[in-house]
Amino acid sequence: MIETVGVTRYVTPLREGGSLPGIVEADDLGTYVCKFRGAGQGVRVLVAEVVVGELARRIGLRTPRLVALALDPEIARYEADEEVQDLLNASPGLNLGVDFLPGAFGFDGDLPTASGIAARVLWLDAFCANVDRSWRNPNLLFWHGDLWVIDHGASLYFHHAWPGGALLKDGAAERFAAQPWDPSDHVLGTHAHGLPAADDAIRALLGPDTFAEVLAEVPDAWLEPVPGAETPDAVRAAYVAFLTARLAARAWLPVEASA
Numbered sequence: 294m295i296e297t298v299g300v301t302r303y304v305t306p307l308r309e310g311g312s313l314p315g316i317v318e319a320d321d322l323g324t325y326v327c328k329f330r331g332a333g334q335g336v337r338v339l340v341a342e343v344v345v346g347e348l349a350r351r352i353g354l355r356t357p358r359l360v361a362l363a364l365d366p367e368i369a370r371y372e373a374d375e376e377v378q379d380l381l382n383a384s385p386g387l388n389l390g391v392d393f394l395p396g397a398f399g400f401d402g403d404l405p406t407a408s409g410i411a412a413r414v415l416w417l418d419a420f421c422a423n424v425d426r427s428w429r430n431p432n433l434l435f436w437h438g439d440l441w442v443i444d445h446g447a448s449l450y451f452h453h454a455w456p457g458g459a460l461l462k463d464g465a466a467e468r469f470a471a472q473p474w475d476p477s478d479h480v481l482g483t484h485a486h487g488l489p490a491a492d493d494a495i496r497a498l499l500g501p502d503t504f505a506e507v508l509a510e511v512p513d514a515w516l517e518p519v520p521g522a523e524t525p526d527a528v529r530a531a532y533v534a535f536l537t538a539r540l541a542a543r544a545w546l547p548v549e550a551s552a
Contacts, residue, residue, distance in 0.1 A: 331383025412487030
């Protein structure tokens with residue numbers, strides 16, 4: 294599992310996103326962007342952050358280190374902002390910490406010289422069905438001259454249907470595997486011509502064992518039981534099955550855009 298550290302101080306909210314993440318300090322002397330389990334999107338967003346972030350790391354993309362942040366709601370007593378207090382009180386236990394990159398700045402259209410990096414970002418977003426990397430919200434940072442991918446909570450949309458019994462329906466993983474992805478609004482869409490080469494290279498790096506390793510990083514506390522997967526390990530297995538089916542298909546890869 295990703296390392297667990299304790300929150301020692303809530304520093305300030307980040308009001309760019311609707312879920313009101315915040316900057317916190319932890320007992321490992323690190324500073325993190327905290328994404329709260331009590332935010333409106335729920336813990337599946339935290340699962341998506343870990344799964345997609347760890348896949349990004351394995352295919353050669355830079356993404357901030359992730360930790361589980363143990364939060365004591367007593368910290369809320371020292372916050373004057375009622376909205377922040379409510380969020381802290383709603384988020385006891387393990388939350389997600391994303392390593393804070395001091396001095397990083399947002400993507401402005403330039404790319405580092407590393408060959409194929411844009412196509413790899415496109416491939417990752419297509420594979421994981423990420424709908425949140427447009428010019429309006431690139432979720433890309435430059436830090437020390439390198440491009441870093443962040444904020445993957447809008448990926449893996451399929452798991453939001455699991456509480457309603459989607460896992461009990463035959464062919465659920467295969468339907469996700471065949472679901473196409475539209476690159477027309479993607480901030481790096483003009484680099485789609487590199488997708489075939491990226492696809493060939495990345496497929497050699499992934500597989501069921503890799504997906505199982507990635508899911509092992511997710512804390513049990515975020516893997517809530519759903520119909521058809523009543524234990525954390527069963528939920529992990531469902532994610533592995535969906536990702537494995539997606540990798541075995543190619544219908545989701547926007548080959549027309551890359552032509």
